[in-house]
Amino acid sequence: MTDRRTLLTQFSRRRMLMGTAGFAAAAGTGLLPSRLLAQEPIAVAGIYTVPVEQQWVSRIHIAAEAAKEAGQITYSFSENTANTDYPRVMREYAEAGAKLIIGEIFGVEQEAREVVLDYPDTAFLMGSSFMPDPAYPNLAVFDNYIQDASYLSGIIAGALTETGNIGMVGGFPIPEVNRLMHAFMAGVKEMKPDASFQVSFIGSWFDPPKAKETAFAMIENGADMLYAERFGVSDAAQEKGILAIGNVIDTQSDYPDTVAASALWHFEPTLQAALAKVAEGSFEADNYGVYSFMKEGGCSLAPLGTFEGKVPQEALDLVAEREAAIKAGEFTVEIDDSEPTSS
Amino acid sequence: MTEIADILISASFWAAVLRIASPLIFATMGELICERAGVLNLGIEGIMVIGAFAGWMTVYAGGGLWTGVAVAMLAGMAFGALHGVLTVPFGLSQHVVGLGITLLATASAYYAYRLALPEVTNPPRIEPFQTLHIPGLSDLPWLGQALFSQTALTWAAFACVAIVALVLYRTPLGLALRAAGENPHAVEAQGLSVGAIRIGAVIVGSGLMAVGGAFLTMSAFSSFFFEMVNGRGWICIALVVFGAWKPGKALLGALLFAGFDALQVRLQQTGMGQVVPYQVFLMIPYLLSILALILMSRRARVPAALMTPFNRGER
Numbered sequence: 001m002t003d004r005r006t007l008l009t010q011f012s013r014r015r016m017l018m019g020t021a022g023f024a025a026a027a028g029t030g031l032l033p034s035r036l037l038a039q040e041p042i043a044v045a046g047i048y049t050v051p052v053e054q055q056w057v058s059r060i061h062i063a064a065e066a067a068k069e070a071g072q073i074t075y076s077f078s079e080n081t082a083n084t085d086y087p088r089v090m091r092e093y094a095e096a097g098a099k100l101i102i103g104e105i106f107g108v109e110q111e112a113r114e115v116v117l118d119y120p121d122t123a124f125l126m127g128s129s130f131m132p133d134p135a136y137p138n139l140a141v142f143d144n145y146i147q148d149a150s151y152l153s154g155i156i157a158g159a160l161t162e163t164g165n166i167g168m169v170g171g172f173p174i175p176e177v178n179r180l181m182h183a184f185m186a187g188v189k190e191m192k193p194d195a196s197f198q199v200s201f202i203g204s205w206f207d208p209p210k211a212k213e214t215a216f217a218m219i220e221n222g223a224d225m226l227y228a229e230r231f232g233v234s235d236a237a238q239e240k241g242i243l244a245i246g247n248v249i250d251t252q253s254d255y256p257d258t259v260a261a262s263a264l265w266h267f268e269p270t271l272q273a274a275l276a277k278v279a280e281g282s283f284e285a286d287n288y289g290v291y292s293f294m295k296e297g298g299c300s301l302a303p304l305g306t307f308e309g310k311v312p313q314e315a316l317d318l319v320a321e322r323e324a325a326i327k328a329g330e331f332t333v334e335i336d337d338s339e340p341t342s343s
Numbered sequence: 344m345t346e347i348a349d350i351l352i353s354a355s356f357w358a359a360v361l362r363i364a365s366p367l368i369f370a371t372m373g374e375l376i377c378e379r380a381g382v383l384n385l386g387i388e389g390i391m392v393i394g395a396f397a398g399w400m401t402v403y404a405g406g407g408l409w410t411g412v413a414v415a416m417l418a419g420m421a422f423g424a425l426h427g428v429l430t431v432p433f434g435l436s437q438h439v440v441g442l443g444i445t446l447l448a449t450a451s452a453y454y455a456y457r458l459a460l461p462e463v464t465n466p467p468r469i470e471p472f473q474t475l476h477i478p479g480l481s482d483l484p485w486l487g488q489a490l491f492s493q494t495a496l497t498w499a500a501f502a503c504v505a506i507v508a509l510v511l512y513r514t515p516l517g518l519a520l521r522a523a524g525e526n527p528h529a530v531e532a533q534g535l536s537v538g539a540i541r542i543g544a545v546i547v548g549s550g551l552m553a554v555g556g557a558f559l560t561m562s563a564f565s566s567f568f569f570e571m572v573n574g575r576g577w578i579c580i581a582l583v584v585f586g587a588w589k590p591g592k593a594l595l596g597a598l599l600f601a602g603f604d605a606l607q608v609r610l611q612q613t614g615m616g617q618v619v620p621y622q623v624f625l626m627i628p629y630l631l632s633i634l635a636l637i638l639m640s641r642r643a644r645v646p647a648a649l650m651t652p653f654n655r656g657e658r
Contacts, residue, residue: 051453051569053463062464080453080569173621198612203625206570209563213359217608220355231466232564254468342616 041068042278045093046077047086047103054206055231055248056127056144056265060102063267072275073100083107087115094119100278102271103127106174113139123283125274129175132285140286142270143176144248147183148294148326149263151333152301152319154187156261157245159315161188161225164195167218168227168340171205175337177229180247180263182336184227191315198223199342208232216240234258250302260311262302269296295327346613347606356605357489361497364601366391366558368500370579371586371593372507373419373551378583379511380544381524381648385441386426387552388576389448390419392569394553396452399560399567400459402469412496412557419553420546422448427542434652445576453569466566472496494562496554501594503551508590520544524646527653537653552576578632585636587643599635603628 044064052061061077068075076098081089086108093101094115104127105112116124116139128141157166166188170177181199188195198218202210211232218226219240226244228234234251237244238258246252246262270291277283292298301319304311325331350356370391377384384390398415402408422444429440460467472494475481480491511517519540522530527537555575560567578600586593607624610616616624 051457053466054568058464200608200611200616201621201625203622204570204573206568207573208566208568208571209363209559210573212564213363213605214608214611216355216359217605218612220353221609221612231566231568235564249465251465254465342612 041071042073042100042275043098044068044073044075044100044102044275045096045098046075047081047089047093047101048077048079049081049083049086049104049107050079050206052077052079057104058249059144059265059267060271063271064102066268067271067275087111090115090124091118094122098122100125100274100283102274123274123278125270125288132287134285137285138283140274140283140288142288142291144265144299145179145289145292145335146248146263146265146294146299147179147333147335149265149299149301150180150183150247151187152323153245153247153261153263154184155190155315155319155322156187156301156311157184157225157227157243158188158191158195159312160243160260160310161192161195163222163224164192165198165222166195166225166227167198167215167221167223168200168229169211169214169218169233170199170201170229172203173201173339178337178339179335181227181229181340182338183333184245184263185340186334190318197340197343199340202230206231208235212236228259246302252302252305252307256306260307261304264300264302265292266298266300267292269298294323295329346610346615350606350609350613354485354487354489356609358492359605360598360601361490361493362563362601363604364597365493365497365500366555366563366575367579367582367597367600368594369503369555369558370552370576371555371582371597372503372590373548373553373555374579374583375586375588375590375593376507376511376520376548376551377545378649379524379588379646380520380541381527381646381651381653382427382430382541382545383437383441383650384423384426384444384545384548384552385438385580386422386444386448386549387441387579388572388574389445389452390422390549390552391556391559391572391576393422393448393452394419394556395560395572396456396556396567396569397553398557399469400456402561403467404459408472408561411561412554415553415557416550419556420550422553423546423549424542426549427545430545430652431538431541434654437650449569456567456569466568468565469561471560471565472562496558496562499554500558504590504594511590521646523653524648527648527651531653531655537655541653552579555579581632581636584643585632585639587640588646592639596632596635596639600628600632603631 046064048057050057064075067073078089100123102125106129113136116136120138124139126141127143132141168181185197200214202214208231211230212235215226215233215236224242226233226237228244229247234244234255238255243260244258246259248265250262252259270288273291322331374384374387394415397418398411401411401414426444429435430437474492475495477491481487519535523537523540530537559571582593582596585596607627611624
């Protein structure tokens with residue numbers, strides 16, 4: 001009972017925050033163990049190490065909320081879970097009967113794998129730096145492999161930069177960040193083969209003032225286009241009147257004259273693929289990273305919006321051509337996970 | 344080496360130094376006041392978070408920027424009052440209370456944020472403080488850009504140092520405060536309340552720390568992230584030691600640290616950045632600060648009664 005009680009405390013906290021009284025209903029139909037029929041919503045739980053509005057996690061959360069709205073799943077989540085607490089929260093949701101648990105185990109790879117073995121009937125779909133392993137049959141992995149969209153956003157950046165000097169500010173040089181930077185640079189070079197890049201990592205995911213200072217330094221050093229991997233970079237671009245390219249989410253509404261294009265990640269295909277497997281009882285150790293590819297609908301270039309008419313037609317033609325080729329499987333954007341350096 | 348010289352003579356470098364130093368200056372002055380009165384305030388990191396949140400939230404909810412600063416200060420003072428009550432009359436461990444306050448304040452800030460904004464996808468933004476144009480000074484060649492293109496909060500940070508120094512060394516209140524940190528029995532003998540002075544110092548100091556946090560969300564950036572203070576509070580604890588518990592020297596320390604930070608982000612884009620791993624650059628401010636700390640603190644005089652609770656009548 002202890003486990004359930006602590007779980008309920010969590011739910012009630014969340015419910016209280018939402019200001020609704022639907023707690024009992026949610027807990028009743030959702031995560032409490034019950035015989036699930038095929039048509040019944042699948043009980044899904046999300047465990048995130050950061051608040052749900054932060055870039056990467058927000059894409060997962062939005063997809064899950066949409067599936068919940070559609071009546072496909074019941075969805076509960078814990079945000080801002082410390083890595084030290086992560087295995088405990090995984091256990092709590094598994095004990096409470098969640099059929100699919102989604103989240104990110106970049107900081108708890110080993111501990112999380114120990115947990116999944118204790119709950120063979122629960123499917124775990126986790127963001128991870130490692131490949132799937134048959135030794136952990138109920139743990140599948142994913143990541144935002146949106147290099148296709150990053151490449152297309154690079155083409156637009158290459159067409160819009162005048163100096164050919166592009167600044168890129170990242171958090172840490174981990175594979176997810178590196179491969180998108182490389183794809184972006186490859187895109188830029190399609191339009192500007194002699195472009196040069198300034199690359200910096202700030203050693204933190206959430207220090208926008210620091211990201212902003214780093215971006216300022218790049219602008220002083222001649223950059224007229226920034227790749228905004230972190231919050232803070234677009235602000236520097238806006239203040240100095242240059243352009244920026246967004247990543248993972250679309251922030252153009254906040255920076256209408258600054259963010260020219262964004263590579264968007266859509267988690268929906270990843271989630272749907274996992275739900276289908278769970279429903280038919282065939283969930284296994286797979287790599288769901290491929291569902292972030294453009295041909296699966298896992299990523300896209302954001303609509304041009306305020307930059308409609310400002311991007312040279314030549315670039316738009318190439319974007320359209322490459323997008324079609326990527327979707328048709330005739331063109332592959334290289335996946336390069338090595339740490340990018342300035343050039 | 345010419346690359347470093349080029350960076351040092353660029354006006355934008357100096358503008359960056361002042362920008363980066365501003366939150367540190369506020370928080371360092373706050374910590375300095377607490378410690379001069381004899382109380383180590385390890386709640387600083389959390390109090391900066393609550394300040395960053397309270398100020399930002401006030402503006403987001405429709406308040407003015409200066410109202411936001413005032414609310415941030417009040418929020419910091421509230422946590423300072425809690426810290427003061429626990430450490431001064433109750434005489435509890437200042438380490439434990441301080442770290443507890445940091446955890447409580449950080450969690451409270453996040454909890455309040457979620458209560459206020461339960462359903463957001465992109466972090467909401469406010470219109471932050473803008474660069475203040477000072478007629479005459481801002482138009483000077485080089486100097487105008489280097490020193491006189493800052494927001495009002497940066498100027499407030501420098502004014503804060505002057506006021507703290509003035510009060511500490513030129514007023515009876517400052518004398519009593521310093522004495523409370525050196526020899527509380529002497530203060531008691533003068534008929535003054537050591538407890539009141541210490542609690543007051545912790546409350547005011549915490550208010551300043553919170554304004555330092557508010558600088559991050561209201562001047563340096565425009566959104567609130569609960570992790571964004573990112574260790575700046577702990578840096579300020581070191582800066583107080585670096586400054587030998589003197590406001591002027593502490594200001595120098597903050598500027599020095601900010602200078603190293605502004606330098607390293609620029610060095611990453613020079614030829615050195617091609618060969619040296621980025622982690623080394625990120626380490627520079629901390630390494631050089633440790634070095635400076637060792638050199639500077641050798642002659643520093645620690646307030647004699649720092650971290651010693653005072654009980655009336657006890658010898």
